[in-house]
Amino acid sequence: MLIVVAREGVLQTRHLNEEIERLKALCVDLEWLRAGVLPSVEDLEDAPLLDNYEITLRDVPALKGRVVAHPIIGTATALTSELRVIAPDLGWARTMSRFYRLGSPRDTVARMFS
Template identity: 45%
Template structure:
């Protein structure tokens, strides 16, 4: 079986973002202001780690729908920011843990 990634530009943007984040050159306030919001979020594991939640402000998906993101590459819940393979997300409230 042959597998080819369909858009190498996605990987280049991801790598650039993670390098800028590591170097302290990333404007996280600007990212948080523009990124889609993911509420009631939680980690999910399928063929990779991803996030599931209710999205608002996504450029391709309708508001209020439950989505599963692309592969999770970075997450900092302290500042409410996550980077998936394809985009940044602003993290709202996580899904409450069962029994709480």
């Protein structure tokens, strides 16, 4: 889910509460796994069955550009993790991993939000 914040600070999404709850639930599950607690038979009882499955890739919104002072890669051209919130008029974005200050956009981005 990509959330666009307008210049006035208004969120342009109707599903923000549901997304927050979904992410909170994921965090709880990940914390249990980190603690070594695996899902029980009861936990999986109502889970849907995925048969004949494979691991695949899918596109998600992300930002690509020249990053400066990144805590891991320093200064380089980079592709961010999944883009979650963007406020181009306010000069910031939030990816799955961190906030970014936004500099100048490429022409394609400028046209998208004008």
